[in-house]
Amino acid sequence: MIRKTILLLFLLLAIFLAWRFIRPLNIFVVTEAFDFPVDTSVIPQPLSGLGARECGACHPAFYEEWRTTIHSQAWTEPYFQTDWQFDGSQQICRNCHTPLDRQQPHVILGFRDKEKWDPIMEPNPDFDPDLQHEGVTCAACHVRDGRIVGVLGIQDAPHPVQQLGDPNEVCVRCHVVDGDRWDTFFRFPPCGTVAEIRSNPDSRLTRTDIETLAAYQDNVAEMQVTASAKTPTQAGHSQGKTGEITVADTASLGCVQCHMPLVQRPLVEGGQVRPVRRHLWRGGHDPDMVKSGLQVRFEEASGESTDTRTFVLTLTNVGAAHYLPTGTPDRHLTVDLRLLDSEGRVLKEQNHSLKRTVIWRPFIIDLRDTQLPRWQPRSYELSIPANSRQTAAAIEAIVRYHLLDEKRRKRIGYENQEPIAYEVFRHGLAVTGIDSDLETLEFAMTQGEDFHYMQGNALALPFSDNGLAVPVQRTAVVLNT
Ligand code: HEC
Ligand code: HEC
Numbered sequence: 001m002i003r004k005t006i007l008l009l010f011l012l013l014a015i016f017l018a019w020r021f022i023r024p025l026n027i028f029v030v031t032e033a034f035d036f037p038v039d040t041s042v043i044p045q046p047l048s049g050l051g052a053r054e055c056g057a058c059h060p061a062f063y064e065e066w067r068t069t070i071h072s073q074a075w076t077e078p079y080f081q082t083d084w085q086f087d088g089s090q091q092i093c094r095n096c097h098t099p100l101d102r103q104q105p106h107v108i109l110g111f112r113d114k115e116k117w118d119p120i121m122e123p124n125p126d127f128d129p130d131l132q133h134e135g136v137t138c139a140a141c142h143v144r145d146g147r148i149v150g151v152l153g154i155q156d157a158p159h160p161v162q163q164l165g166d167p168n169e170v171c172v173r174c175h176v177v178d179g180d181r182w183d184t185f186f187r188f189p190p191c192g193t194v195a196e197i198r199s200n201p202d203s204r205l206t207r208t209d210i211e212t213l214a215a216y217q218d219n220v221a222e223m224q225v226t227a228s229a230k231t232p233t234q235a236g237h238s239q240g241k242t243g244e245i246t247v248a249d250t251a252s253l254g255c256v257q258c259h260m261p262l263v264q265r266p267l268v269e270g271g272q273v274r275p276v277r278r279h280l281w282r283g284g285h286d287p288d289m290v291k292s293g294l295q296v297r298f299e300e301a302s303g304e305s306t307d308t309r310t311f312v313l314t315l316t317n318v319g320a321a322h323y324l325p326t327g328t329p330d331r332h333l334t335v336d337l338r339l340l341d342s343e344g345r346v347l348k349e350q351n352h353s354l355k356r357t358v359i360w361r362p363f364i365i366d367l368r369d370t371q372l373p374r375w376q377p378r379s380y381e382l383s384i385p386a387n388s389r390q391t392a393a394a395i396e397a398i399v400r401y402h403l404l405d406e407k408r409r410k411r412i413g414y415e416n417q418e419p420i421a422y423e424v425f426r427h428g429l430a431v432t433g434i435d436s437d438l439e440t441l442e443f444a445m446t447q448g449e450d451f452h453y454m455q456g457n458a459l460a461l462p463f464s465d466n467g468l469a470v471p472v473q474r475t476a477v478v479l480n481t
């Protein structure tokens with residue numbers, strides 16, 4: 001009898017686990033914040049539509065910048081499209097990648113199931129396919145309740161304006177994927193950018209960050225600079241009236257300060273010149289942005305040992321308040337340390353990856369996370385016998401940023417036109433002494449992928465008194481457009 005019961009329990013457990021492995025899976029819990037698209041039933045007067053070109057007719061400089069960004073491609077971009085279709089073309093993905101109701105072919109009336117897989121839909125008479133192709137378009141961030149949302153509080157614009165307390169409120173709608181459930185065991189929710197910032201007391205913006213980056217805002221003094229003791233799970237997320245996620249103390253997140261650098265220019269042609277924010281949002285798709293956040297040192301350690309020589313590569317996230325990399329768990333860095341002989345052959349090799357590893361099935365579990373929190377240096381060492389001079393000629397270090405890995409690319413069948421990875425650092429140190437054997441090095445470096453060779457530190461940052469690197473100062477340049 002007992003054996004039978006145990007057997008039965010075992011069987012039930014096996015069925016349960018099997019179901020967990022094959023059931024449709026959302027990597028995130030769908031919270032009320034993005035059940036539904038943004039309501040645009042009232043178009044701000046005197047506009048006749050919500051297309052980016054319409055805004056661009058009066059705000060050309062903002063339009064031209066936005067056009068170059070991944071926000072404008074959030075729907076059309078081939079990696080998203082492939083992944084979306086691979087994942088069963090879920091409705092829920094649209095609410096961040098095409099967040100306005102007019103961008104979606106269906107009106108969502110509700111959901112049949114608790115997990116919100118199965119929306120109740122009817123055709124949307126206002127569906128605008130051109131607007132859909134604009135992805136995260138101007139109105140996605142700027143139109144609420146028939147008004148244009150902005151932080152300047154301009155009263156004499158031709159359209160009604162609603163003033164926002166802090167510009168970072170705009171970002172959290174889509175860059176926070178929150179929600180705990182009984183079957184989730186993670187430190188940070190997927191795409192944990194905000195939680196990463198909050199989890200690391202050092203990673204909040206420093207006073208210098210805020211003063212240099214937000215110099216023109218009146219409320220700088222009120223910004224909370226020091227970290228609160230909140231843990232990521234109690235980070236103060238709550239739902240606002242409109243269903244949007246609100247995050248306590250958004251000012252200290254600094255998204256806008258780093259991702260939308262200041263510039264002096266008018267809002268409209270011939271208008272008043274003022275400090276405004278460029279609409280650039282550079283991130284993982286931009287090597288220069290990634291390099292601006294990453295400091296790389298590669299040097300021989302002054303060793304106590306006479307038998308071995310040790311070479312150390314140290315990576316520090318000096319420029320991103322969140323982890324580096326951040327965002328979807330696809331993003332990662334790899335580090336290769338290679339000992340080369342004079343012919344450029346690899347004698348010894350070490351590979352590391354800096355990434356967040358999450359198990360999705362049967363439960364969502366954070367396995368480990370080796371991404372770089374801000375200001376916390378990470379070192380990798382390669383040691384060789386001190387007398388290996390005859391064979392070893394050089395040590396080479398290569399750091400690469402990956403938008404996704406090759407395995408996943410193949411699995412979802414994404415035929416990339418753009419590279420899915422690029423180098424952010426490559427440097428060789430001659431083993432035989434200083435400045436020798438550069439030709440051999442060059443040989444080794446031209447092997448492999450066709451990437452350009454970058455000498456030295458990805459970025460030379462000035463250091464402040466407390467030993468922390470000072471962020472690149474973004475002085476506003478005058479652009480008269
Ligand atoms: C007919 C011209 C025109 C159109 C079309 C237009 N705007 Fe404006 N907008 C203005 C003017 C003029 C101002 C005020 C400029 C000033 O005073 O320097 C302004 C101000 C703004 C501001 C600043 C508000 C603040 O107080 O922070 C934002 C944001 C803005 N517009 C966004 C948009 C968006 C988004 C669209 C498209 C949905 C749009 N505008 C369409 C003319 C226009
Ligand atoms: C309506 C939703 C939405 C809002 C609001 C939003 N984003 Fe995004 N953001 C996205 C999506 C979706 C992507 C990814 C698009 C893609 O790659 O397909 C993205 C990508 C990015 C990237 C990555 C660029 C890259 O190279 O991969 C950065 C940086 C970024 N957003 C910053 C911001 C900042 C700062 C704000 C606030 C001003 C903001 N976003 C507001 C949806 C949004």
Ligand code: HEC
Pocket residue numbers: 052055056059062063064066067071136137138139140141142150151152167168170256260267275276277278279
């Ligand atoms: C991802 C969100 C997002 C998108 C998309 C976006 N904006 Fe903005 N925009 C902002 C934020 C945030 C601010 C406030 C920046 C600040 O001043 O702190 C802003 C400010 C502005 C301003 C006022 C100047 C300023 O810096 O305050 C204008 C004008 C403007 N946007 C126009 C546009 C136009 C036109 C488009 C589309 C071509 C667009 N925006 C797309 C987030 C966005």
Ligand code: HEC
Pocket residue numbers: 171175193194197205209253254255256257258259282283284285289290292293294319320321322323324325326327328331
């Ligand atoms: C102190 C500057 C700084 C602050 C503050 C900051 N970022 Fe970043 N962000 C960076 C840098 C540098 C990178 C490039 C390196 C990387 O990917 O981590 C980046 C990368 C990103 C990416 C690219 C990830 C991808 O998938 O390609 C996203 C998304 C992003 N940031 C969003 C945000 C949001 C949202 C906030 C606010 C909650 C924010 N950032 C605050 C500097 C900053």
Ligand code: HEC
Pocket residue numbers: 034070077079080083084087090092093094095096097173174175176177191326327328403
């Ligand atoms: C809560 C908002 C939100 C939802 C819902 C959402 N995304 Fe995203 N997605 C983002 C943001 C923000 C980014 C970019 C920043 C980052 O890396 O976190 C992004 C990036 C991506 C990327 C990387 C694109 C690139 O350029 O490399 C893919 C692929 C993607 N999303 C697919 C999906 C799919 C498929 C779904 C539905 C299952 C989905 N997303 C639902 C906000 C969202």
